[in-house]
Amino acid sequence: MKAGLRGPAFICASVSRAKCRGEKSVKKSGIAGAVLAISSAGAFAADLPMEMPYKATPAIAVYNWTGIYIGANGGYATGQQNPLGLFSSDFAPFNYTLSGGMFGGTFGAQIQSGHVVMGLEGDIDWTSMSGSATGPVTKLGFFQGTATISSKVSVIDTLRTRVGYAWENLLFYGTFGLALTNDVSNFGQTVGFTCNNGTVVACSSVTSWHPGLAAGAGFEYGLTPNLSTKVEYIWVGAASLNTLKENMFRVGLNWRFGG
Secondary structure, eight states: OOTTOOHHHHHHHHSOHHHHHHHHHHHHHHHHHHHHHHHHHHHHHHHSOOOOOOOOOOOOOOOOOOEEEEEEEEEEEEEEEOGGGGTOTTBOOOOEEEEEEEEEEEEEEEEEETTEEEEEEEEEEEEEEEEEEEEEEEETTEEEEEEEEEEEEEEEEEEEEEEEEEETTEEEEEEEEEEEEEEEEEEEEEESOOSSSSSSOOSBOOOEEEEEEEEEEEEEEESSSSEEEEEEEEEEEOSTTOOEEEEEEEEEEEEEEOO
C-alpha cells in the first residue's frame, strides 16, 4: 500500500478500476435523476391554474310590498240599475243596463309578512256610465202607465281591505269593503201619468250618494321596487239603498313609498 493514500483514492486503489468507475456512474445518475424530478415538478406546478381569490356571493334582493302608495286607474264598467228606486221604494223594480268608461285615483297602505300582504285601499272614479229604457211603471201595486227613464252614474268610490299572496314581485289579492255611488234618474216621455203634477213623483230624482258593498280580486306586478301595475275586477252593489249593481274591470299604476 502506498503511503499517503487516503479516502476515495485509497479505496479506488484497493479495488478494481472498473468497479470504482461504476460507483461514480451510479452517483452521477442519481444526482441527474433528482434534478430532473425537481424540474418536472416545477413545470407541472407552473401548468396548474392559478387559484382565484374567494368572493362572497352577493345577496339577492327580496321584493317588498310594504308601504304607502298612490296611483291612477282606468277601465270599463257595466251592470244593472233600478232607476225607479232612486225616486221611491213604492215603485216596482224597473231594471236596465248601464255601461261606460271610468278613470280615477287610488290610495292605500299595506304591510308584508312572509308571503302574506294585508292592507287598506280606497279609490275615487269618475264615470260616463249611462243607460235608458222604456217600460211599465207600477206604484204601490197599481199600474200607472209607461215611461222612458234614463240614468247616469257620475262617481263611484270604494274603501276596501286587501289580502293577498306575494311571490317575489307578483301579488295575487282579494278585496272586500264599502262603496258609494253618485247617480241620478230622469223620467222622459210618459204615457198614462205625468211627473211634477203636484204628486210625490218628480221628473228627476235627487242626485245623492248611495251606499253599497264592493268585492273583487286582482293581481299586481312590481315593475321596479316602487312602481307596480295591476289588473282587477270589482263588483259593486248589494246594499238596499244602492240601486246599481255593476262589474268594473280596471287597470292601474301605483307608486309606493317605502318598501
